[in-house]
Amino acid sequence: xxxxxxxxxxxxxxxxxxxxxxxxxxxxxxxxxxxxxxxxxxxxxxxxxxxxxxxxxxxxxxxxxxxxxxxxxxxxxxxxxxxxxxxxxxxxxxxxxxxxxxxxxxxxxxxxxxxxxxxxxxxxxxxxxxxxxxxxxxxxxxxxxxxxxxxxxxxxxxxxxxxxxxxxxxxxxxxxxxxxxxxxxxxxxxxxxxxxxxxxxxxxxxxxxxxxxxxxxxxxxxxxxxxxxxxxxxxxxxxxxxxxxxxxxxxxxxxxxxxxxxxxxxx
Ligand SMILES: [Zn+2]
Ligand SMILES: [Zn+2]
Numbered sequence: 001x002x003x004x005x006x007x008x009x010x011x012x013x014x015x016x017x018x019x020x021x022x023x024x025x026x027x028x029x030x031x032x033x034x035x036x037x038x039x040x041x042x043x044x045x046x047x048x049x050x051x052x053x054x055x056x057x058x059x060x061x062x063x064x065x066x067x068x069x070x071x072x073x074x075x076x077x078x079x080x081x082x083x084x085x086x087x088x089x090x091x092x093x094x095x096x097x098x099x100x101x102x103x104x105x106x107x108x109x110x111x112x113x114x115x116x117x118x119x120x121x122x123x124x125x126x127x128x129x130x131x132x133x134x135x136x137x138x139x140x141x142x143x144x145x146x147x148x149x150x151x152x153x154x155x156x157x158x159x160x161x162x163x164x165x166x167x168x169x170x171x172x173x174x175x176x177x178x179x180x181x182x183x184x185x186x187x188x189x190x191x192x193x194x195x196x197x198x199x200x201x202x203x204x205x206x207x208x209x210x211x212x213x214x215x216x217x218x219x220x221x222x223x224x225x226x227x228x229x230x231x232x233x234x235x236x237x238x239x240x241x242x243x244x245x246x247x248x249x250x251x252x253x254x255x256x257x258x259x260x261x262x263x264x265x266x267x
Pocket of ligand 2: 057059122124144
């Protein structure tokens with residue numbers, strides 16, 4: 001059985017765990033090493049149980065715990081070549097742990113899992129989302145992007161069984177909110193973050209195909225609320241009588257453990 005659990009989600013830190021049997025893949029480490037260890041312990045795991053770490057991009061809310069982690073544990077780290085360069089600038093001793101793959105090049109990440117880096121449009125060196133294929137289906141994690149960069153990415157997300165999708169801001173709240181103009185423009189721009197409205201469009205296209213679980217991620221603290229995100233993304237899904245599960249990942253706390261089932265295979 002494949003399990004997914006978010007440890008934290010939002011601009012104050014992102015980390016999540018994908019597991020199957022003895023394989024445990026951490027996706028981003030934007031919370032402290034100590035908090036990662038605490039979350040692992042709550043799942044009955046130790047740092048040595050981690051098979052690998054996938055990093056989406058070099059922004060602090062995705063790598064904050066790495067500096068301490070790599071001093072203690074020698075876990076392999078996978079990211080794009082552009083992100084790898086940025087990590088080497090920032091973190092001494094990380095080079096020998098780094099493995100890289102270009103977007104769309106399938107890469108084996110351990111146990112039953114193979115990953116694809118999905119291109120994003122974000123103000124970083126070479127950010128990516130992840131499509132991770134395992135025995136119980138495809139998990140896509142897609143955050144920190146201003147837009148969907150191309151049709152291929154959209155089509156790929158639509159083939160996910162479980163989708164972790166950024167739903168960063170409500171456009172009205174952002175426009176009328178306290179952020180300075182330049183920051184508003186950055187977030188709204190093509191290299192910023194996904195709005196609730198855009199997430200709703202993506203979620204609808206996925207729900208229309210066969211995605212059974214959609215988890216909204218990386219919500220802004222100032223420009224969104226979980227309720228607003230759920231309403232905006234949920235309304236069009238309700239209209240098509242989608243029978244799947246739509247939830248918001250907590251900002252600071254661990255999420256429930258979501259399981260992936262072999263729904264398609266058993267039909
Ligand atoms: Zn982020
Ligand atoms: Zn970012």
